[in-house]
Amino acid sequence: MRVVICGAEGQLGSDLVEAFREGGAEVFGFDLDLDITDHALVMERIPSLNPDLLINAAADLDADGAELDPEPSLRVNFTGNQNLVLACQEAGCPLAFISSDYVFDGRKGSAYDEFDEPNPQGVYGKAKLASERYTASLLPRWFVFRTQWLFGKRGKRNFVKSILRNAREKGALRVVTDEVGTPTHTGDIARVIRDVCLCGKYGLYHATNSGSCSRFEFARQILEAAGWEEVPVEPIVYADLNLPCPRPPYSPLDNLNLRLQGFPPARHYLEPLKEYVDWLLDSGEL
Numbered sequence: 001m002r003v004v005i006c007g008a009e010g011q012l013g014s015d016l017v018e019a020f021r022e023g024g025a026e027v028f029g030f031d032l033d034l035d036i037t038d039h040a041l042v043m044e045r046i047p048s049l050n051p052d053l054l055i056n057a058a059a060d061l062d063a064d065g066a067e068l069d070p071e072p073s074l075r076v077n078f079t080g081n082q083n084l085v086l087a088c089q090e091a092g093c094p095l096a097f098i099s100s101d102y103v104f105d106g107r108k109g110s111a112y113d114e115f116d117e118p119n120p121q122g123v124y125g126k127a128k129l130a131s132e133r134y135t136a137s138l139l140p141r142w143f144v145f146r147t148q149w150l151f152g153k154r155g156k157r158n159f160v161k162s163i164l165r166n167a168r169e170k171g172a173l174r175v176v177t178d179e180v181g182t183p184t185h186t187g188d189i190a191r192v193i194r195d196v197c198l199c200g201k202y203g204l205y206h207a208t209n210s211g212s213c214s215r216f217e218f219a220r221q222i223l224e225a226a227g228w229e230e231v232p233v234e235p236i237v238y239a240d241l242n243l244p245c246p247r248p249p250y251s252p253l254d255n256l257n258l259r260l261q262g263f264p265p266a267r268h269y270l271e272p273l274k275e276y277v278d279w280l281l282d283s284g285e286l
């Protein structure tokens with residue numbers, strides 16, 4: 001199987017490269033060396049690789065920046081994916097698009113499954129939903145994987161690294177209580193995405209670890225995993241931060257479709273969190 005992965009240097013993309021290679025696939029990984037917003041370049045490079053599957057893990061994650069200046073975000077998160085859909089049409093292969101809990105408004109009051117109606121509140125979430133719909137309407141074979149609160153070895157930033165860096169540098173933290181979700185380890189979820197793609201059950205999936213918590217609770221659990229429980233964490237709310245992008249207040253993703261298709265539940269996020277924090281502290285990656 002020949003698999004092309006865009007965003008291959010990112011947190012999830014790099015673990016997808018590893019997971020597909022472990023599964024025996026021939027993997028071609030690209031990141032900024034193949035700018036997905038460049039239609040001519042995408043059409044020149046991707047179909048000629050004759051892929052059996054293309055995965056779009058490339059994204060512009062700056063949700064606040066997108067509210068202030070939408071076009072850079074839309075260019076990557078919508079137009080970039082549009083180019084990859086067109087490349088898949090040319091190559092006759094399926095696309096797996098990685099999406100987000102930000103397609104939901106977070107006001108349902110319980111976990112979202114794949115049958116819930118999206119209602120994105122910001123530019124980033126709107127671009128993700130538009131890309132989901134564009135992918136599904138133009139390609140006969142597609143996957144959409146919605147995930148959230150990722151932490152993994154590669155990539156420049158994530159919540160776990162930020163909490164530990166700020167704890168080390170500032171000695172005290174302020175973290176919001178009014179955003180609840182599921183922290184998700186990119187290695188765990190990359191293997192799930194691989195297994196779904198390899199079994200060819202096309203469609204929409206919510207794909208996260210299990211369990212859920214608020215950002216505040218997660219920060220405390222990160223500090224505990226590091227043995228830094230003494231660092232004080234002040235509970236605050238998003239309104240205190242004046243951020244441009246509204247966050248979904250409660251958006252854990254129920255992995256209903258994975259269950260329906262017979263996949264086992266992913267492990268609780270606290271297990272990979274402990275392994276990840278140990279790795280961050282031991283490897284000097286922090």
Ligand SMILES: NC(=O)c1ccc[n+]([C@@H]2O[C@H](COP(=O)([O-])OP(=O)(O)OC[C@H]3O[C@@H](n4cnc5c(N)ncnc54)[C@H](OP(=O)(O)O)[C@@H]3O)[C@@H](O)[C@H]2O)c1
Pocket residue numbers: 006007008009010011012013030031032033034035036037056057058059060061076080098099100101147148149150151154155156
């Ligand atoms: N991180 C989360 O908590 C989270 C939550 C829900 C959903 N997701 C989704 O999961 C996917 C993977 O996220 P991630 O956390 O792994 O992100 P990431 O670490 O930022 O990886 C994305 C990669 O795409 C690259 N990229 C950006 N613009 C590109 C372009 N025009 N052409 C080619 N590559 C480009 C980035 O390069 P630079 O870093 O140099 O820009 C980065 O290496 C994304 O679709 C994201 O929307 C993430």
